[in-house]
Amino acid sequence: MKKIFVLIAAVCMTYTTAFAQTVKPFKEGERAVFLGNSITDGGHYHSYIWLYYMTRFPNMPLRILNGGIGGDTAYDMNKRLDGDIFPMKPSVLMVTFGMNDSGYFEYNGDNPKEFGEQKYQESIKNYQQMEKRFKDLPDTRIVMVGTSPYDETVQLKENVPFKTKNETIKRIVEYQKESAAKNNWEFTDLNAPMVALNQQNQQKDPAFTLCGSDRIHPDNDGHMVMAYLFLKAQGFVGKEVAEMEINANKKQAVKAENCTISNIKKNGKDLSFDYLAEALPYPLDTIARGWGQKKGQAEATKVIPFMDEMNREVLKVTGLKGDYKLLIDEEEIGIWSGDDLAKGINLAAESKTPQYQQALTVMHLNEYRWEIERTFREYAWCQFGFFQQQGLLFANDRKAIEIMDENVDKNVWLKGRRDMYSKMMLDPVREAREQEMEVLINKIYEVNKPVVRKILLRKI
Template identity: 80%
Template sequence: MRKILLMAVASICLATSAFAQTVKPFKEGDRAVFLGNSITDGGHYHSFIWLYYMTRFPDMHIRVFNGGIGGDTAYDMNKRLDGDIFSMNPTVLMVTFGMNDSGYFEYNGDNAKEFGEQKYQESIKNFQQMEKRFKELPSTRMVMLGTSPYDETAKIKDNTVFKKKNETIKRIVEYQKESAAKNGWEFTDLNAPMVALNQQFQQKDSTFTLCGNDRIHPDNDGHMVMAYLFLKAQGFSGKNVADVEINANKKEAIKSENCTISNIKKIGKDISFDYLAESLPYPLDTIARGWGSKKSQADVVKVVPFMEEMNSEILKVTGLKGQYRLLIDDEEIGTWNAADLEKGINLAAESKTPQYQQALAIMHLNEYRWELERTFREYAWCQFGFFQQQGLLFANNRKAIEVMDENVDKNMWLKGRRDMYSKMIYESVRDARQQEMDVLVSKIYEINKPIIRKVVLRKI
């Protein structure tokens, strides 16, 4: 069984092995903005990336912003750069597009090849307009981010495949890569590795997809794969939460990577020590969050070796015999035998540890922040997806409401946002929600500092 598991992990690693470091890690004070469409707008990948920084670098204050709007193409994004994206004052700007640019139904028509070529040319023409604007941002790091794929290979009931759509998307991603090389920008691709993972798992389950039931919008596991691939591109593969090795007989810390071990004692059959890590384990949400979601963030461990590569908090103790109960701050975590402890156990996989519980509070605060930020993206959709075309961009007055009401019955997307806009039209409401988000971020950076933990191994 272990051999089969190792082979599976090796196979998964092969699917994502092309990710050498191509994107610089964020640094203190960075304002990282993810410009995109509905996959970014309603998605979690950017929030999951920030959660990694919140837990792994507790003293590094950064901000990560959702800059997505549903339905956007490069043309739409270009129109809102000044009023939306640039107003966030990005120090790092991630740019992803292509899903809507590449078109949909016509791929199953009589002129699919010509349609694909037309959409590609339109997309590149629109992106080139953005490219000119990006060159005017000398103090902003640019990162071209190849979009997640349209899944053409999954067997999904009542969902007709748009054949060759992802081929057009891949051409758009390749152009992004060329643009990055030409302009000295950074680049990483989500499309190819996610296609490889989809096809790999579809060999056993033809209905498997990271791209959601519509083949477009990833579920929580897909968004965590996107976060994992981005973090991998930033060079975080192999970076441990902590790595501890204790020689019980000598009462010595043989290894203490990314942590401090002190006060090692052996009293009777107990061995104890103080443990101060420099970071927290990454908490994986087990709830399927978001509209229409069926999978949780934690389901990512079935797809990529996130735990092995990026969430390793190893405790290894040699010189023991028999069974031992592990307690941290008097909380019983579990029972292991001496052989398991000599090999090493991953504390990051144990949700009962006090440090994991500390990280869970951060995760929930970050999710609450994400929910509030989504209301601002819905507000942005109203402004740039509707009012801009009406000549009422940021009018936020009675005239805007009247024009909206004249159109709600003809536009279901507008109708669904009518109640939200009736609140967000007021500056005081927007200010209050922004202040609430700021409080949440402040609280996160207040409680994300690791503290000294008392670790005890008690022989049974």
């Protein structure tokens, strides 16, 4: 197991340092919008990033918003900037595209090279229109994000890959990087490090992929990898949840990083103290959330060193001999030897701790918020993926419903959204859902505050 972990860490170090440009961390009160396609629209990576901020910076409220729409190219994104993205009032705008821009089936046709060149040129031409708009946003920080890859190398039954599609995507990402440098914007790439992780793990399991069963849409583990890579670009590697070191013999706190240690007592061979952290551990969901998802977020830790790099709540106690039972707020967490405690244990890996359970509350509230936000993205798809072309953008009236009904049997995507739209077209429904999200966000920033924990090491 140790050899596998070292290999994972080596792969991540090799391929993430190469792509990582500095992306400034978000600040209190900022509105960070992720503009993208279906990977952003239906995915969790931006929600996982926000969960990191919710737990790591509990006193720094901000907003991270989903600006994705399924099927979008740079051309489509440009058409909805005014009606969809700019009304979100982004102080930071993450821009990712390329999956749909690069095309699909023709890569397995007679002229894949010519097709790839054509799609590349189209994508760049469309992006340049957006680039002009972004230059006119003096109060918005722009971050170019190279898209997650199309996985050509995974071996999937009944799914023939579009060979060289990701090569076209990589060219688009490179143009994004050049655009960022030219305009003094920020840039980070998800494509290259995810390709590297895919290929490394496919040596052991040819069916492994972070890009989902269709080679395109990452499952929850892939989205957590995306979140990890973005947070890594923001400089959060090595930032501890908390780190405490106590000398049991002297009853002294040798180290208290991002936390406060007080009231250290020895009662016979037992040791107790009060612990107030400034952050919560990051909770990793084990359930497959979202339509068609098969994996939980936590599975990402099999391929990235997230726990070691970004989720350490270290308890280190020297001067103890024998085995000790650890209790936090009278809840039994586990048993460790004095040697283990002297080396340090990572409490963030222990889901029984009261602080981890507190973090799980934040996670579930955030997931509930994500589910509601998704209905707004489905509503946006109806507006910009259908009604805009009909000259009925935001009409939300009887005529809009009639036009929709005339087309549902010809458009399976429209048909699947008919019931949702019939509700979301009503102003009071949208207003109520917006208020519900605000209630959830306010509740998150109410319950995410760390509290004093009573820690007891009881000699067995």
